[in-house]
Amino acid sequence: MQLFKALLSQLLACATALGIRVTFPPSISVWQAVAIQGCLAALFSRSFRQPIWWLPIHLLFVPAVLLGLTWQVPAGLYLLVLLLLTLLFWGTVKGDVPLFLSSPAVSDALIEIANSEGAQSFADIGAGVGTVVVPLGKARPDISIVALERAPLPWLLAAWRCRDLANVRVGLSSFWDEDLRQFDVVFAFLSPLVMAKIGEKIRREMRPGSLFVSSSFPIPNSEPESVLELNDRRKTRLYCYRIGRV
Ligand SMILES: C[S@@+](CC[C@H](N)C(=O)[O-])C[C@H]1O[C@@H](n2cnc3c(N)ncnc32)[C@H](O)[C@@H]1O
Incomplete structure (x- = not known):
């Protein structure tokens, strides 16, 4: 469309x-x-x-x-640029979520959240190039981390960046096909367009007591347990939803 x-x-x-x-x-x-x-x-x-x-x-x-x-x-250059953009922004043209990267302040805040939650498992659904999972994987080698990314080029970069992190699995797949039951903390930085559907998915799949953190975009008609306002350039807000109270 x-x-x-x-x-x-x-x-x-x-x-x-x-x-x-x-x-x-x-x-x-x-x-x-x-x-x-x-x-x-x-x-x-x-x-x-x-x-x-x-x-x-x-x-x-x-x-x-x-x-x-x-x-x-040269005509070949157009094809090359088209190919690179397709591999980078896979699905975006259909109105899907584009690639934006979280700031270091976001990854620092997520490390603190993982610590305060005593998390043993963490997922970044739509992991991009690994901006969040790489620092977290290094800071907390004891946490089992899953990074899901659907676009081939960001996935390749994230997989390369995580090659020495034994606790991080980088999957080339859609998070819609992944069951989120196994995770203590799930992080997403997506788009307002998908947040209602994400809300349904986390209510259906995540365990009571686990935490869903959404960067920048709240879930419609749901009250977050807390909202963290970060001091980065975008003044990012992290909306934290406790499952069972969403
Ligand atoms: C805004 S970026 C966030 C990247 C990273 N999480 C960060 O915070 O820097 C959103 C990413 O989600 C990916 N994405 C969108 N829909 C997806 C889906 N259904 N499954 C897996 N990844 C998806 C996009 O390709 C994009 O790389």
Whole structure:
């Protein structure tokens, strides 16, 4: 659906910009028409309620194509970039969760949480490149840690970073297919779009008394046991939910 909306935004913006350029040929240069196209595509995208992170893509897509044509970039390079982006942002184009990395303050706070909970097992569902599990795995070699990541490139990087950490298992799989019953603490940094479904999953699967920590995005209609406000650049909030009280 998101891909369809993106294509429609681009096509409508192209048609409008082309119409403006044809109507006022001497007064509008190609680059001005391209700038108008980018702005229109961004506006159409917003009117179709695409997530905000589509804006830079819409603004820059046609200018990037035009630059590529001007500089005669080899066709193989486009394929390479497409391949790398696909491996990095697997599923994002369908409206799924994109890759953002937690700050060191988040991983420090999670080490403290694991300590205060006396956790023996921990999962990061959507582990990215291992930003959280690597410091935790080093700080607490006695805890059994599972990192689940679906996008191939971040998974590969996380697996490489954890290669010497015997207590960390990095799985190339979807967390929707994983049973969360076995974990004392589960961490997620995902997207507001999936939090209601995540709420259902943790209520169904996690043991009473265990802890679910969500970075930045609360579970709708659920009262967290506590909210930690961190002093990092994003002023990250960690929403901590005690299972049984969610
Ligand atoms: C915002 S990043 C968080 C990365 C890491 N946990 C951190 O805090 O730095 C979310 C990650 O979740 C991954 N992801 C999204 N849906 C997933 C799924 N169903 N199963 C496994 N990973 C998923 C994305 O590929 C992305 O790498």
